Amino acid sequence: MDEILNYSLADFQYNDNPDVLEPPEDFEAWLQNPRINYCFSFFEQQLLCMPRTTTEIKSNLDQQKRKMINLTSYNYLGLSSHPEVIQAAHEALDKYGTGASGAPLLSGTFDLHIKLAKKLAEFKEQEDCLLFSNGLAGNMGAIQGILRKGDFFILDEKCHKSLVDGGTLSGAKMLFFQHNDMDSLAQMLEKSKGKRTLVAVEGVYSMDGDLVKLPEVLELCHQYQAAIYIDEAHSTLMFGPNGKGVAEHFGLEDKMGVSFGTFSKSFGVVGGFVCSNARLIRYMKCYSSPFHFSCAPSPVMVGALLKSLEVATRDSSLRDKLWENTAYLKKNLLDLKLDLGKTESQVIPIIIGSSGEKLFQMATEIQKRGLFLQPVDFPAVPAHSRRFRISVSSQLTKEEMDKACNIIEDVIVKGLK
Numbered sequence: 001m002d003e004i005l006n007y008s009l010a011d012f013q014y015n016d017n018p019d020v021l022e023p024p025e026d027f028e029a030w031l032q033n034p035r036i037n038y039c040f041s042f043f044e045q046q047l048l049c050m051p052r053t054t055t056e057i058k059s060n061l062d063q064q065k066r067k068m069i070n071l072t073s074y075n076y077l078g079l080s081s082h083p084e085v086i087q088a089a090h091e092a093l094d095k096y097g098t099g100a101s102g103a104p105l106l107s108g109t110f111d112l113h114i115k116l117a118k119k120l121a122e123f124k125e126q127e128d129c130l131l132f133s134n135g136l137a138g139n140m141g142a143i144q145g146i147l148r149k150g151d152f153f154i155l156d157e158k159c160h161k162s163l164v165d166g167g168t169l170s171g172a173k174m175l176f177f178q179h180n181d182m183d184s185l186a187q188m189l190e191k192s193k194g195k196r197t198l199v200a201v202e203g204v205y206s207m208d209g210d211l212v213k214l215p216e217v218l219e220l221c222h223q224y225q226a227a228i229y230i231d232e233a234h235s236t237l238m239f240g241p242n243g244k245g246v247a248e249h250f251g252l253e254d255k256m257g258v259s260f261g262t263f264s265k266s267f268g269v270v271g272g273f274v275c276s277n278a279r280l281i282r283y284m285k286c287y288s289s290p291f292h293f294s295c296a297p298s299p300v301m302v303g304a305l306l307k308s309l310e311v312a313t314r315d316s317s318l319r320d321k322l323w324e325n326t327a328y329l330k331k332n333l334l335d336l337k338l339d340l341g342k343t344e345s346q347v348i349p350i351i352i353g354s355s356g357e358k359l360f361q362m363a364t365e366i367q368k369r370g371l372f373l374q375p376v377d378f379p380a381v382p383a384h385s386r387r388f389r390i391s392v393s394s395q396l397t398k399e400e401m402d403k404a405c406n407i408i409e410d411v412i413v414k415g416l417k
């Protein structure tokens with residue numbers, strides 16, 4: 001029976017069950033194992049109010065409702081619960097109703113969509129922008145809209161699944177380079193020499209919080225005449241003097257071939273957007289399935305997004321506070337001698353090591369103490385670097401961060417000794 005614990009989600013994707021409506025036979029047995037079942041109970045815990053820095057959660061572990069300090073939310077700038085954003089959503093709801101009720105090219109485009117796309121294109125220093133109802137679909141749809149069979153798609157090995165799935169859909173040949181390793185990227189570019197090639201990177205890598213080495217990547221792209229696609233899901237509205245993202249942080253905001261962002265993180269809403277030159281956007285409108293064949297984003301969301309963009313860019317106060325909080329938390333965690341990997345952003349991993357057992361024991365204790373900090377297990381991260389992953393928010397108070405660090409010290413630091 002204990003052998004079952006050696007398996008992970010990496011082992012059950014292949015399904016040879018003769019009944020196509022049934023999962024692999026050993027998957028259910030694995031899930032029902034009490035220890036695996038326990039690990040899964042950390043998923044889908046119910047938030048009972050807004051994802052603020054102190055929020056109420058009904059725990060799957062003991063069914064108790066608890067007020068918890070929230071270090072797991074993507075609400076980096078607190079915009080999902082910002083009064084002006086909520087007011088804007090109410091106003092859009094009253095004027096336009098709940099849904100767009102049509103694909104963008106037919107009947108789903110409202111004046112709000114046009115306004116948002118124009119503002120985002122300007123913000124990203126690109127000519128035009130496509131809006132998607134979902135971030136993952138935006139990445140998939142953009143890659144599938146741009147690349148064709150015979151093209152090359154070169155990705156950093158730590159790129160998000162949405163980019164990989166977009167590559168699969170497109171039929172392009174996919175090559176992966178070692179994370180942020182320029183020699184490895186150059187090797188892949190050699191293989192695609194003379195072919196249409198797109199290189200995908202992320203501004204902030206979502207599991208480690210480190211930044212892309214953008215100037216070096218760009219130089220190689222120029223050398224090999226490859227185009228660059230940057231996913232700024234975890235950096236838009238936060239990095240750069242004007243919050244434009246990691247490209248602006250490096251002074252390269254006008255050098256990106258395609259710039260992608262999600263609305264589900266710093267914007268505090270949901271959806272995705274892709275900015276590029278006007279000709280490519282016109283082409284993608286016709287060949288990117290999640291745009292062409294799917295309902296436009298709800299006007300309620302678009303109304304909220306216009307306000308999120310305005311609030312986050314009218315001054316630097318939210319991102320200044322985010323970086324102040326990030327520095328404060330990082331210093332306290334480093335004082336505790338924790339391994340934070342190579343983080344350079346508001347995404348801070350606390351690397352525990354290879355023991356899944358230890359990770360989940362700590363996760364249980366942390367939750368019971370009132371801290372919402374989720375464990376990240378293999379295969380989401382390598383088996384030797386299981387971790388907790390902190391998402392810092394500009395809204396965290398010093399008191400909340402101190403309390404969180406006390407819990408981390410009591411549980412993680414002691415647990416690692």
Ligand SMILES: Cc1ncc(COP(=O)(O)O)c(C=O)c1O
Nearest residue numbers: 134135136160162206233262264
């Ligand atoms: C780097 C990156 N790109 C794209 C996405 C997909 O965005 P969404 O969750 O808004 O669908 C995510 C989601 O976590 C992400 O981390």
